[in-house]
């Protein structure tokens with residue numbers, strides 16, 4: 001058995017750690033790219049969500065390299081993610097590919113079915129071994145996310161432009177050369193030290209922008225045209241509310257173990273959206289409120305065209321803006337989105353935030369001088 005899995009930003013790093021630790025043979029598909037999107041667009045229904053299309057491209061590229069089994073999350077939820085696994089299965093079967101999709105969420109039929117699936121992939125039901133591997137992979141995921149957060153903090157302040165990107169590129173290239181959670185964690189730690197040594201302008205106070213929205217387009221560098229990097233290059237410190245480790249811990253692990261979740265976002269969203277309507281809509285609204293309360297200069301909502309939960313969230317945003325007076329830019333991505341138009345919209349938004357900040361400083365100076 002040679003397993004593969006879809007790409008979503010840094011997710012492959014923790015999946016690699018998990019599969020390495022469990023001695024499972026795997027193929028990582030090429031990073032998300034134009035070819036994968038084109039393949040997916042050709043074979044998926046036109047109005048399917050963009051992540052599903054890119055996933056199809058990932059699987060077909062991995063199949064060409066010898067993968068015969070796909071690991072997927074999903075299988076639950078009021079939005080289309082609930083039937084992603086089945087759709088992948090059907091599309092690939094219709095194309096005549098001899099590849100099977102195994103869903104790794106606990107199904108409604110219970111743990112027995114889940115353990116059966118785990119045994120098929122790992123060849124073991126040794127709970128200790130599996131739990132240890134999951135724990136270590138989760139640590140990898142947390143540290144990989146922290147590394148990206150650090151990049152977002154350092155990038156707008158770096159003195160020598162491009163230093164953070166060079167270090168992060170080395171980190172990505174190095175991932176293929178390390179094996180298992182222990183080596184991966186060491187590689188992350190080494191990169192972290194390099195980032196902390198980047199010379200920065202300590203006095204610079206960047207604009208702070210929160211990123212909310214659908215998980216795939218928020219996290220995946222290809223799908224969002226490297227949003228965090230672009231903002232950093234414009235001198236903006238970005239913070240992303242949705243992370244891979246957050247999804248693993250809150251959505252997968254806590255669900256399975258029935259541990260209470262971190263619902264700060266739900267409380268913040270309550271006056272605007274009281275129910276979870278699928279996807280990350282409630283997180284989008286709740287985190288937007290939290291960003292506004294924490295003094296962020298603006299928020300960017302990003303989602304794939306036809307994503308129902310985010311369309312609902314977008315319709316609520318004017319009420320949040322009215323109450324908190326915070327500028328919000330919504331970016332909708334599909335296979336036709338062009339990078340230059342996207343860049344122009346981002347630059348215009350950042351210009352607006354800069355002007356607001358200058359105006360607010362001038363008003364404070366004016367009030368202070370007693371005029």
Ligand code: SF4
Pocket residue numbers: 049050051079080081082214215278279280304306307308309310
């Ligand atoms: S959250 Fe949106 S993009 Fe993701 S599966 Fe659901 S509908 Fe599709």
